[in-house]
Amino acid sequence: MNSNKMKTAVWAVPLALLCAGTSARAAGTTVNLTAPDSLKTLKVPEPAALMTIVKDRKAAITLGKALFWDMQVGSDGVQACASCHFHAGADSRSKNEVNPGGDNAFQLVPGPNSTVAGANFPFHRLADRDDRLSSILADSSDVMGSQGVFQGDFVGFIRGLAEEIGNTSPDAVFHVGANNTRRVTGRQAPSVINAAFNYNNFWDGRANFIFNGNNPFGDSDVNARVFSDDGTGALKAVAVHLENSSLASQAVGPPGSGTEMSLNNRTFPDIGKKLLSLRPLGKQMVHASDSVLGTLVRKNARWTRPGLDTTYTEMVKAAFRSQYWNVNSQVVSFDAGGAHLVSRPAANLASNQYTQMEANFSLFFGLAVQMYEDTLISDDSPFDRFQEGDTSALSRSAQEGLNLFLTPADPAFAGGSCFNCHFGPEFSKATVSNVGRVNFTGDLPEQIIERMDMNDGHGATYDSGFYNIGVRPTEEDLGRGGADPFGYPLSFTARALMLQNGTKLPFPNPANICGDGKTQPCPMNRVAIDGTFKTPSLRNVELTGPYFHNGGQATLMQVVDFYTRGGDFHEHNIANLDSDIDRIDGMNEVGKQHIVDFLLSLTDERVRWEKAPFDHPELLVPNGSPGDSASVSCGTASTCRLRSGGAHLQPERLCNRRRKGVPGADGRRARLEEG
Numbered sequence: 001m002n003s004n005k006m007k008t009a010v011w012a013v014p015l016a017l018l019c020a021g022t023s024a025r026a027a028g029t030t031v032n033l034t035a036p037d038s039l040k041t042l043k044v045p046e047p048a049a050l051m052t053i054v055k056d057r058k059a060a061i062t063l064g065k066a067l068f069w070d071m072q073v074g075s076d077g078v079q080a081c082a083s084c085h086f087h088a089g090a091d092s093r094s095k096n097e098v099n100p101g102g103d104n105a106f107q108l109v110p111g112p113n114s115t116v117a118g119a120n121f122p123f124h125r126l127a128d129r130d131d132r133l134s135s136i137l138a139d140s141s142d143v144m145g146s147q148g149v150f151q152g153d154f155v156g157f158i159r160g161l162a163e164e165i166g167n168t169s170p171d172a173v174f175h176v177g178a179n180n181t182r183r184v185t186g187r188q189a190p191s192v193i194n195a196a197f198n199y200n201n202f203w204d205g206r207a208n209f210i211f212n213g214n215n216p217f218g219d220s221d222v223n224a225r226v227f228s229d230d231g232t233g234a235l236k237a238v239a240v241h242l243e244n245s246s247l248a249s250q251a252v253g254p255p256g257s258g259t260e261m262s263l264n265n266r267t268f269p270d271i272g273k274k275l276l277s278l279r280p281l282g283k284q285m286v287h288a289s290d291s292v293l294g295t296l297v298r299k300n301a302r303w304t305r306p307g308l309d310t311t312y313t314e315m316v317k318a319a320f321r322s323q324y325w326n327v328n329s330q331v332v333s334f335d336a337g338g339a340h341l342v343s344r345p346a347a348n349l350a351s352n353q354y355t356q357m358e359a360n361f362s363l364f365f366g367l368a369v370q371m372y373e374d375t376l377i378s379d380d381s382p383f384d385r386f387q388e389g390d391t392s393a394l395s396r397s398a399q400e401g402l403n404l405f406l407t408p409a410d411p412a413f414a415g416g417s418c419f420n421c422h423f424g425p426e427f428s429k430a431t432v433s434n435v436g437r438v439n440f441t442g443d444l445p446e447q448i449i450e451r452m453d454m455n456d457g458h459g460a461t462y463d464s465g466f467y468n469i470g471v472r473p474t475e476e477d478l479g480r481g482g483a484d485p486f487g488y489p490l491s492f493t494a495r496a497l498m499l500q501n502g503t504k505l506p507f508p509n510p511a512n513i514c515g516d517g518k519t520q521p522c523p524m525n526r527v528a529i530d531g532t533f534k535t536p537s538l539r540n541v542e543l544t545g546p547y548f549h550n551g552g553q554a555t556l557m558q559v560v561d562f563y564t565r566g567g568d569f570h571e572h573n574i575a576n577l578d579s580d581i582d583r584i585d586g587m588n589e590v591g592k593q594h595i596v597d598f599l600l601s602l603t604d605e606r607v608r609w610e611k612a613p614f615d616h617p618e619l620l621v622p623n624g625s626p627g628d629s630a631s632v633s634c635g636t637a638s639t640c641r642l643r644s645g646g647a648h649l650q651p652e653r654l655c656n657r658r659r660k661g662v663p664g665a666d667g668r669r670a671r672l673e674e675g
Helices: 003-009 057-070 244-252 267-274 312-319 361-373 381-389 397-406 493-498 556-564 589-600
Strands: 124-126 138-139 153-156 166-167 226-229 235-238 297-299 303-306 331-333 338-343 449-452 459-463 513-515 518-521
Touching: 057 312, 057 361, 235 338, 244 361, 267 361, 312 361, 361 397, 397 589, 449 493, 459 493, 556 589
Parallel strands: none
Antiparallel strands: 124 138, 153 166, 226 235, 297 303, 331 338, 449 459, 513 518
16 A cells, blocks of 8 residues: 555545544444455456456366375375365365475474464564553564475476385484474465455465466466367467466465475476376365265266266367467477477377377466356355445444454554555455556556555555565565565566666566556665565455465464454564554443454355355365374374375364265365375
8 A cells, every 4th residue: 555545545434433432332234435346346366368268168167176186296106286275265274284484493493394273373472462562472484384395306297106116315404303294384375265356465465466377476477378179280388477377376286386286396387287197186086976976976877986977188179269278280398408399209298298189288377267266256155245335244343343354554543554465355455456457558457566654653564465564574585575486576566676776677666656546756875675575365364364475373362362453563564564553542442343253244145155156076185194292103103194095083074064065065074184
């Protein structure tokens, strides 16, 4: 937000509200005209050129759902995209979920494979939870992340088998004794539900608004190419540049991550080659009433069998235009010099040779998963119904909380300007609807680069929707202030500064304007991007804890306490700190509960009970290794690798609810498994 927007927000709130504080008053019985509209009023953004690549929308969504939930995507044959996004689109596990942070020293728990308890939260604990300057009782730079795969290097795979061949070696951090444990990410897993509205994804926004068909980094990778029929039956390498596609950019990141889903050095063509030899969801049951996959369930006269009654080859052909998969006369080989187009040999392909469909699998994977996730819109919460005219949808307390949520920051009142960052029907400013669409620089959003006064009183430019709120010291995690693998800043603001200083970029950058309808350049003498993170949506926030990029707050009340005291590292981060982060002197326990009750009203019950479109196939979710941080019992000498056909240990959680009327609810469990 910039200073002009802050002033506008103040005037948008009725005077009576500014005088209300947290005192009890008659709750509104009509639509709150100062609040955002129902999410039903927003259309999911999509690329203008999408259907030049996609042939059939429904088929692409079906493919995307299968790929998102398929455990065979992971190198271990267990780790799916959904493994870290199975609970309201996020991750609710507590065992083996701690990353030790940049110092690689565990502080919160004894070590890997530990179980985090409620007493560990918040990670920064104070004698007075409303006073950030009170005595510090405990502090940890550890992060509540998501467990992924065991450390190892990719060697290859056997066609028809999901578990790949890899070389393992001792993991320097994630091990108990001589046994490796599953590695853990360095940030908390954001929800994929409603992520379709974000203009960039991941906490640091590295999943670019532009999808290049290969990886998360958009136009930064100037060499990214896919392979198309040139019209004569031969292959040609072509660039892909699809706007409004940060979900596709995001989708192709984790499958190649040596922490999240993959053995090191596995490529997306390798993933494609393996999956095209496997039955979709071949290790998982799918219910006949699944809202997307039900018609593809395998059945005979007596029982339902795992997997779908189709192949990934047929699913790709049904979803995508033929020029991206129909060339059989040539193959693509990859080496240190890049991609090479060669005639298809008569014998079997070498390990570094790929069919067109295999070579383009990142394109298919990214767009199909994006189109599936575009359907995961939770627009039927009590708040939505209230804004649509159902005056009984919100309790009195929730309505009071909504009013406080909309109240500007002022020492005399209980407002905290929450809405300045959690803006619009999405309750986030890091969205396409907030930053705009096409402008005169091309097809990148405008108003991404903005200026406002920081908490130290001095103006700076920053990326709209990304804020430093004092969760942890800035230097622990630069967030949006980091760089991509090609050496370019993630931040559009930092890139604009490079342009101002005479450095040419091989791709377009958003216009350096201050927003609010003004066209003059933002002064670039100072940028404030270090330690900033994407503003997450607050929808379904009841279900998506722990909170913040480090997962350091366990409950919504702890989050409200955090904002009441003005953050945890306010003074330390002040040069980059958002100007709205300060102590809320007028807040009391009654007001806090009102805000929590309002946040609870943002839950869509379809998400809670996994009703369509939030239904899903069976999923086996890893939950650490058998044992604890002191010792583990393993099926093999060097690792605790969960193998298909291995023991199912201590099922702990039902993710496919045994409830009538819930599509896909056959009682088969998305198990939390140790291994």
